[in-house]
Amino acid sequence: MSPVADDFKIINIGNNGWGDYTRNLILLHEMYNGIALQMNNAVGTITAFRGNAGAFNRINIVEINSSSAYNGTLATIRSYDGFADWTLKTCIYNGKKYLALDVPYSAAFHSEGYKFSGWTKSSGENMKSVNYEVNGQPVNTDILSNIQDYTPNMNETHQVNNFLILGNNVGIGTSAPDEKLTVKGKIHTQEVRVDMAGPLVPDYVFADDYKLKSLKEIEDYIKEHKHLPEIPSAKEIQKNGLMLAEMNMSLLKKMEEMTLYMIEMKKENEEIKKEIIILKQQNKKL
Structure with missing residues (x-):
């Protein structure tokens, strides 16, 4: 970890430590679990890389905006990937509740590891990689449990003249769009x-x-x-x-x-x- 200014840091999180066929979480910060907290937050970017002459290319980037203080948590992410999606999770690690990121899974792990840059602090673990499955078998069950999906609860607003999406399919309410625009839910419009x-x-x-x-x-x-x-x-x-x-x-x-x-x-x-x-x-x- 290299502090730049106050709580703005550049952190080498490392990789999953096991190699291929490994699923892991990155613990962002402690979150509210019945006891009021001081400010915990992670606002910044995590980049994960793989690639060399003997291994194919992978790049996964996620922009994080999250905080937990007093008795509430706010969080949302925006990610860029070529294989799978980053997702927010909650978990219990060594008896404390954490907001975490589920690393996009592919059999070939991110051999270059994970790097974070941004403003972050935690009253518990901070930017730590923890494995929960290797070769299809659960691991670290004595210290890691109750992994649950976390529903993002922050809005993202764009006030622009034109908002252009140049690419394939866009999904709203779904991570698997099968048309140019796939909406899982109701649409309210005037025309x-x-x-x-x-x-x-x-x-x-x-x-x-x-x-x-x-x-x-x-x-x-x-x-x-x-x-x-x-x-x-x-x-x-x-x-x-x-x-x-x-x-x-x-x-x-x-x-x-x-x-x-x-x-x-x-x-x-x-x-x-x-x-x-x-x-x-x-x-x-x-």
Whole structure:
């Protein structure tokens, strides 16, 4: 450890001490566990490296903002990695409760170790690596226990003109996004704009050569399949989800077809009215 100014330090945390196939925590600082604390904090960056002529490259970086004092803890992290994610944990180490980082796991360990730079202090251990699993087997169970996920509880705000994300997938509420934007939870917005290719809009329904199914055909289909033609069934939606753009166009098509049915029925009704008038006139003569 090399103090730079007061509690601003550069710390060589070391590596996991065991090598490959090892999972480990980095103890950040002691945290509240029923007894009021003086200020404990870790605000800075941990960098983990691996790489040489005989070993592939790994780089994992995490920016930490955390503190625990009196009877509360605030913490959040932002990480950069190529293999796995840093995550916040809590644990009991030698009888004290700690806020900790779970080091991103890969079979090949960070042979260059972990380096911290920032403002940190702890009433217990501070920036210490502790293993909890080697080759799939628990270790250090006599001094390390009750490893739990910690939910970050600090906000991150960006007030910018444009916020650009150039890359693959973005996840909100999930660490495994499967689309450009994956949100696990509800979305509240005032408007959604969807770009559509012209041919996908079903205005072709109004073309003179469009073949409109008869109502008898629709009735037979509904009796057999229990849903409208070209509309996915409840089971299909439950299995595959609902594609909003596709569904909206399908519903628009059904609305346009329904409009044509109504126009046709109105024409038929007008013809029936005319026939009724003629029949009434004939009946009156009789």
